[in-house]
Amino acid sequence: MLFFTQCFGAVLDLIHLRFQHYKAKRVFSAAGQLVCVVNPTHSLKYAPTRSAAAQASTEQGILPPCHHHEAVHDPQLVPCTCPLFSCPWEGHLEVVVSHLRQTHRINILQGAEIVFLATDMHLPAPTDWIIMHSCLGHQFLLLLRKQEKYEGHPQFFATMMLIGTPTQANNFTYRLELNRNQRRLKWEATPRSILECVDSVISDGDCLVLNTSLAQLFSDNGSLAIGIAITTSKVHSSEAEI
Amino acid sequence: MLFFTQCFGAVLDLIHLRFQHYKAKRVFSAAGQLVCVVNPTHSLKYAPTRSAAAQASTEQGILPPCHHHEAVHDPQLVPCTCPLFSCPWEGHLEVVVSHLRQTHRINILQGAEIVFLATDMHLPAPTDWIIMHSCLGHQFLLLLRKQEKYEGHPQFFATMMLIGTPTQANNFTYRLELNRNQRRLKWEATPRSILECVDSVISDGDCLVLNTSLAQLFSDNGSLAIGIAITTSKVHSSEAEI
Numbered sequence: 001m002l003f004f005t006q007c008f009g010a011v012l013d014l015i016h017l018r019f020q021h022y023k024a025k026r027v028f029s030a031a032g033q034l035v036c037v038v039n040p041t042h043s044l045k046y047a048p049t050r051s052a053a054a055q056a057s058t059e060q061g062i063l064p065p066c067h068h069h070e071a072v073h074d075p076q077l078v079p080c081t082c083p084l085f086s087c088p089w090e091g092h093l094e095v096v097v098s099h100l101r102q103t104h105r106i107n108i109l110q111g112a113e114i115v116f117l118a119t120d121m122h123l124p125a126p127t128d129w130i131i132m133h134s135c136l137g138h139q140f141l142l143l144l145r146k147q148e149k150y151e152g153h154p155q156f157f158a159t160m161m162l163i164g165t166p167t168q169a170n171n172f173t174y175r176l177e178l179n180r181n182q183r184r185l186k187w188e189a190t191p192r193s194i195l196e197c198v199d200s201v202i203s204d205g206d207c208l209v210l211n212t213s214l215a216q217l218f219s220d221n222g223s224l225a226i227g228i229a230i231t232t233s234k235v236h237s238s239e240a241e242i
Numbered sequence: 243m244l245f246f247t248q249c250f251g252a253v254l255d256l257i258h259l260r261f262q263h264y265k266a267k268r269v270f271s272a273a274g275q276l277v278c279v280v281n282p283t284h285s286l287k288y289a290p291t292r293s294a295a296a297q298a299s300t301e302q303g304i305l306p307p308c309h310h311h312e313a314v315h316d317p318q319l320v321p322c323t324c325p326l327f328s329c330p331w332e333g334h335l336e337v338v339v340s341h342l343r344q345t346h347r348i349n350i351l352q353g354a355e356i357v358f359l360a361t362d363m364h365l366p367a368p369t370d371w372i373i374m375h376s377c378l379g380h381q382f383l384l385l386l387r388k389q390e391k392y393e394g395h396p397q398f399f400a401t402m403m404l405i406g407t408p409t410q411a412n413n414f415t416y417r418l419e420l421n422r423n424q425r426r427l428k429w430e431a432t433p434r435s436i437l438e439c440v441d442s443v444i445s446d447g448d449c450l451v452l453n454t455s456l457a458q459l460f461s462d463n464g465s466l467a468i469g470i471a472i473t474t475s476k477v478h479s480s481e482a483e484i
Contacts, residue, residue, distance in 0.1 A: 205455030
């Protein structure tokens with residue numbers, strides 16, 4: 001009996017997922033766009049009441065966010081750039097993507113234009129929605145964060161970062177687009193490098209910022225569809241650094 | 243001596259104005275765009291500590307914002323729609339523009355695409371920047387408001403309203419665009435009718451919303467340049483209502 005109940009639940013989940021794909025495709029009607037359903041992750045780094053485990057991990061010497069760099073002794077090694085967790089991992093820039101995929105189970109998507117469909121927007125802050133995006137020969141990290149910068153007033157922050165150096169990042173432009181109900185909001189900027197701190201990008205407000213009311217206007221049944229496009233802002237971007 | 247000092251001050255003001263025009267033109271490089279320098283007006287309606295004069299005016303029977311309509315006995319008459327002041331005037335929709343120009347000294351500009359250059363963005367909330375915009379045979383009211391929706395955290399809200407009926411407003415799309423320093427933010431929507439309450443549009447957040455940090459990123463020397471474009475969203479818009 002329990003087996004049948006679980007099977008029925010799994011089928012329902014699949015129908016729900018299919019329905020969400022359909023909705024996102026309806027919002028962004030351009031042909032050939034990949035829709036990616038992104039489920040939220042409760043951010044452990046910004047929990048207002050720190051858990052015993054988090055407290056213990058700090059005591060064991062894991063550094064708080066944005067102070068990773070102080071612990072890097074080999075200048076060729078970079079710390080884990082996952083914005084979700086305080087992670088003691090460090091490695092070369094080339095293996096950051098495989099670390100994020102394997103250890104933090106962050107999905108990676110291909111395509112110049114994709115739709116990021118964040119579900120369960122109503123969940124309380126702090127919450128993160130995160131994917132990697134492979135495009136134009138590089139990998140990008142897309143983060144949507146719900147955070148209470150001012151207590152009691154959660155806001156949504158969306159940004160894209162290149163898993164590469166700041167010089168490489170300067171060669172790209174990313175665009176985030178919300179489009180629903182005769183309203184359109186577009187944010188275009190140069191991605192930051194993953195070597196910069198994602199937390200400071202958000203605290204500086206140098207990203208797409210949405211009030212809860214605006215997020216609700218663009219949401220459909222608790223999900224927010226963000227159209228993403230990446231273009232090169234310079235010709236021969238890869239040669240520029242050589 | 244005082245005369246020369248005043249003359250010198252006036253010349254300096256002219257140079258400053260010319261410099262601001264130049265800056266806005268540099269930001270929005272499209273040829274033929276009209277740049278309008280808009281100075282702030284301290285909003286009397288939303289002053290946190292109400293002045294004795296404002297208190298007295300309420301006692302004399304002038305209604306608070308958004309409750310104008312209750313006082314209109316003739317359904318063909320509309321109340322004053324100026325968002326700056328609680329004004330007891332009422333008249334036909336056709337004479338709202340001349341009332342706003344003559345009584346509230348709001349400038350009117352011609353052209354499908356203009357640049358609204360709001361000065362002195364640092365001034366404390368509540369502050370309004372307002373102009374009228376004549377385009378495609380209709381007049382629009384553009385409002386930029388600095389307001390503390392949450393105490394101690396001022397935000398900027400920008401919206402465009404048609405001086406006409408809601409049915410007429412549905413025939414248009416307006417676009418507000420910020421563009422500076424390799425960043426671009428675009429908001430597109432259907433304008434609301436001036437018969438709806440501008441205060442509720444802002445409190446609903448159904449407009450372009452900027453945090454102070456984002457406003458600073460797009461500002462140049464304390465001035466914010468907003469590119470404005472209006473297009474018709476339907477063919478034969480004027481006939482649709484006949």
